[in-house]
Amino acid sequence: MSNIIEAHGVSKSYGGVKANTDISLTVKKGGITGLIGPNGSGKTTMFNSIVGYHPIDEGSIKFEGQEISKMLVPEIARLGLLRTFQQTRIYSQMNCVENMLISMPHRKMSLMDAFRRNTKADTDKAEHLLEFVGLYEKRYLQAGSLSFGQQKLLEFAMALMNEPTVLLLDEPTAGINPTLINGLIDRLKRANTEFGITLFIIEHNMRVIMNMADHIYCLAHGQMLAEGTPAEIQDDQRVIDAYLGAH
Amino acid sequence: MSKNWILYIALLAITVAAPFLFPSYTAFLATLWLFIVVAQAWDMTGGQMGYNSLGNIFFYGTGMYAGAVFAIGLYYNVGEWTDASRSEIFSFTAGQYYTGMVVGIIGAGLFCGLCALIIGPLFFGLRGPYFAIGTLGLAIAAGEIVSNIEWLGGGQGISMPHSPLHPDFEKVLIYFLFAGLGVVLFIFCKWFYSTRFGAAINAIRDDEEKAEAMGIHTLRYKTITWAISAVFVGAAGAVSAFQLIHFEPLETAYQTINLGIFMVVCVLLGGKGTLWGPVIGAILFHVFKEVTWNYFLGGQWVALGLLIVIIVVFFQDGLMGYLKHRRPEWFGIKVESKDKEAAA
Numbered sequence: 001m002s003n004i005i006e007a008h009g010v011s012k013s014y015g016g017v018k019a020n021t022d023i024s025l026t027v028k029k030g031g032i033t034g035l036i037g038p039n040g041s042g043k044t045t046m047f048n049s050i051v052g053y054h055p056i057d058e059g060s061i062k063f064e065g066q067e068i069s070k071m072l073v074p075e076i077a078r079l080g081l082l083r084t085f086q087q088t089r090i091y092s093q094m095n096c097v098e099n100m101l102i103s104m105p106h107r108k109m110s111l112m113d114a115f116r117r118n119t120k121a122d123t124d125k126a127e128h129l130l131e132f133v134g135l136y137e138k139r140y141l142q143a144g145s146l147s148f149g150q151q152k153l154l155e156f157a158m159a160l161m162n163e164p165t166v167l168l169l170d171e172p173t174a175g176i177n178p179t180l181i182n183g184l185i186d187r188l189k190r191a192n193t194e195f196g197i198t199l200f201i202i203e204h205n206m207r208v209i210m211n212m213a214d215h216i217y218c219l220a221h222g223q224m225l226a227e228g229t230p231a232e233i234q235d236d237q238r239v240i241d242a243y244l245g246a247h
Numbered sequence: 248m249s250k251n252w253i254l255y256i257a258l259l260a261i262t263v264a265a266p267f268l269f270p271s272y273t274a275f276l277a278t279l280w281l282f283i284v285v286a287q288a289w290d291m292t293g294g295q296m297g298y299n300s301l302g303n304i305f306f307y308g309t310g311m312y313a314g315a316v317f318a319i320g321l322y323y324n325v326g327e328w329t330d331a332s333r334s335e336i337f338s339f340t341a342g343q344y345y346t347g348m349v350v351g352i353i354g355a356g357l358f359c360g361l362c363a364l365i366i367g368p369l370f371f372g373l374r375g376p377y378f379a380i381g382t383l384g385l386a387i388a389a390g391e392i393v394s395n396i397e398w399l400g401g402g403q404g405i406s407m408p409h410s411p412l413h414p415d416f417e418k419v420l421i422y423f424l425f426a427g428l429g430v431v432l433f434i435f436c437k438w439f440y441s442t443r444f445g446a447a448i449n450a451i452r453d454d455e456e457k458a459e460a461m462g463i464h465t466l467r468y469k470t471i472t473w474a475i476s477a478v479f480v481g482a483a484g485a486v487s488a489f490q491l492i493h494f495e496p497l498e499t500a501y502q503t504i505n506l507g508i509f510m511v512v513c514v515l516l517g518g519k520g521t522l523w524g525p526v527i528g529a530i531l532f533h534v535f536k537e538v539t540w541n542y543f544l545g546g547q548w549v550a551l552g553l554l555i556v557i558i559v560v561f562f563q564d565g566l567m568g569y570l571k572h573r574r575p576e577w578f579g580i581k582v583e584s585k586d587k588e589a590a591a
Contacts, residue, residue, distance in 0.1 A: 073456075073460060074460075077461060091449065091454055092453060094449060098446065102458075102463075109443070118443060
């Protein structure tokens with residue numbers, strides 16, 4: 001498998017706080033890569049660096065071999081590198097179907113296409129994906145009135161609607177009812193296998209990430225602490241110490 | 248669906264018949280249509296896209312001047328025309344007048360659209376209240392600059408060519424120009440909001456950062472929307488120029504505190520981000536304004552201020568927003584399961 005994202009020596013500090021120091025990581029095409037670490041270890045900062053939310057201080061980030069560390073958020077998104085948010089971001093005043101239809105891949109659209117209405121096929125696809133995440137019955141409700149967990153599912157469905165090449169998920173299971181988590185793991189795996197979307201996931205729930213990822217990176221205090229397969233990470237004493245506060 | 252068509256045809260019939268049924272109200276109705284046009288155009292950016300511009304009056308004033316310059320410039324030198332020592336050598340035949348009118352209105356619309364395309368990328372870097380204040384500054388500055396351009400008549404303003412029509416017929420013509428713009432804009436908006444483009448500007452309103460993260464061309468969509476809105480406001484400004492015969496820059500063309508605020512109040516009253524909100528709001532506001540300006544003179548600004556306070560405190564979503572909140576099923580907001588659908 002080839003590398004689709006290659007970050008090399010990425011550093012980012014906010015004033016005096018070093019959020020990321022010399023981080024290098026790779027995401028393999030077609031796989032599921034995990035990113036773990038205690039709170040405040042710089043995971044979301046790393047995500048934000050990749051998708052272009054803030055300029056990085058040092059290092060390089062490549063997507064499909066192209067340098068993206070100097071590009072703007074919408075430009076990177078249009079390359080097919082998409083992210084979901086830790087605090088969900090959905091269009092609260094619209095219903096679920098409208099949320100889905102807005103998430104149509106605009107990068108594949110010309111200006112004239114934008115002046116067309118959505119076709120039956122688009123609506124069918126939206127409803128199919130809503131069914132996929134289990135929100136079909138609520139599709140005409142205002143998205144803002146959904147529970148936090150349902151909003152996360154909606155955001156995930158919107159990301160799938162956008163047909164990304166790589167999807168960066170920031171804590172997809174946070175705030176989701178434990179009984180629903182198994183269903184979500186299953187859907188994430190299916191998104192990976194059926195839709196062929198490469199996943200890069202930040203997750204706190206160890207059971208979830210150990211179940212899904214084929215390669216895991218662990219951050220602590222803004223630095224790369226360990227990397228390896230789930231089994232290697234689970235047995236790594238440094239990772240256990242970091243989570244229990246030895247650092 | 249057929250019910251809706253009957254409603255639309257009935258409204259269109261009323262629109263066409265109104266100046267003949269109520270001839271003494273023709274000017275009143277013409278102004279009502281002006282309000283509907285500027286309110287609906289304002290709602291394109293303010294309501295549907297979430298960018299509250301306080302400077303859309305810039306396009307109205309610019310449209311007035313552009314309309315005048317195009318109409319006069321077709322046949323005479325504008326600088327000589329606006330020269331204070333103007334004499335009777337400038338005469339317009341009926342043909343010249345109407346040609347000037349058509350060219351002026353269309354030209355003003357296109358010119359204002361072009362202005363929006365040029366200034367859009369500068370102003371859309373501003374968000375929220377900064378955009379509102381920035382655009383307000385644009386309108387105020389434009390008024391001051393224009394009042395210092397002697398070529399455009401300076402602070403004295405500019406006079407339009409005289410209409411060959413009897414004033415009563417001229418009023419009806421102006422009415423139909425405004426009404427035509429209003430109807431075209433309404434039909435345009437009804438279509439526009441149903442396209443992917445319309446959905447994209449709604450997305451920008453609800454969460455611009457998310458829209459960017461989803462790869463939507465936010466700046467492109469914002470600028471084009473503002474430009475389309477500017478085309479209609481500019482054309483309405485040009486019609487106003489022909490209606491008023493003479494206008495000056497600060498109080499008439501770039502009338503920030505009058506029409507510039509009225510258009511926002513109309514939309515707030517009717518309901519932001521809805522197709523009918525600006526129309527209903529414009530009707531309510533225009534009636535309110537006529538009543539207070541005629542029977543409550545001296546206190547009209549107090550009454551207007553009171554109205555704004557009441558809307559902002561108690562009626563933030565306007566009439567349509569209130570209805571949507573009380574009767575969500577009218578707007579198709581409901582739980583619908585697959586089983587029910589199969590059963591039905």
